[in-house]
Amino acid sequence: xxxxxxxxxxxxxxxxxxxxxxxxxxxxxxxxxxxxxxxxxxxxxxxxxxxxxxxxxxxxxxxxxxxxxxxxxxxxxxxxxxxxxxxxxxxxxxxxxxxxxxxxxxxxxxxxxxxxx
Numbered sequence: 171x172x173x174x175x176x177x178x179x180x181x182x183x184x185x186x187x188x189x190x191x192x193x194x195x196x197x198x199x200x201x202x203x204x205x206x207x208x209x210x211x212x213x214x215x216x217x218x219x220x221x222x223x224x225x226x227x228x229x230x231x232x233x234x235x236x237x238x239x240x241x242x243x244x245x246x247x248x249x250x251x252x253x254x255x256x257x258x259x260x261x262x263x264x265x266x267x268x269x270x271x272x273x274x275x276x277x278x279x280x281x282x283x284x285x286x287x
Contacts, residue, residue, distance in 0.1 A: 177201040177231055193224035200231065211235070214242045246283065250274060258282075 174180045177197045182190065187198045196216065203211060213232075217225040225245065229252050232239055243249050249256065250270045258266040258273060260282040266273055273279055280286050 173201045173204045211239045
């Protein structure tokens with residue numbers, strides 16, 4: 171009940187996940203992972219296919235967690251909002267690590283991900 175409430179799914183307790191829209195299915199996936207109270211949660215592209223409101227909800231949920239989250243995500247706005255610390259890879263190599271403000275200003279990261287100096 172606690173996880174369903176956190177994910178905004180309480181009213182869908184008896185619904186079939188396959189019948190839900192993509193955004194709600196993503197929340198069901200997250201709820202299933204959280205049900206075991208993990209000490210580490212691995213999320214791969216959690217905002218893929220979500221609209222802005224759904225991504226904002228995902229951000230709220232992740233920020234409310236009392237667990238470590240390892241996030242692989244290409245939505246840089248989401249990453250900058252939800253992460254306390256970043257490690258940036260380019261072609262499998264670490265090119266930067268630090269707080270979001272530091273990473274956002276890093277010229278190597280900007281060149282690799284934004285195509286600008």
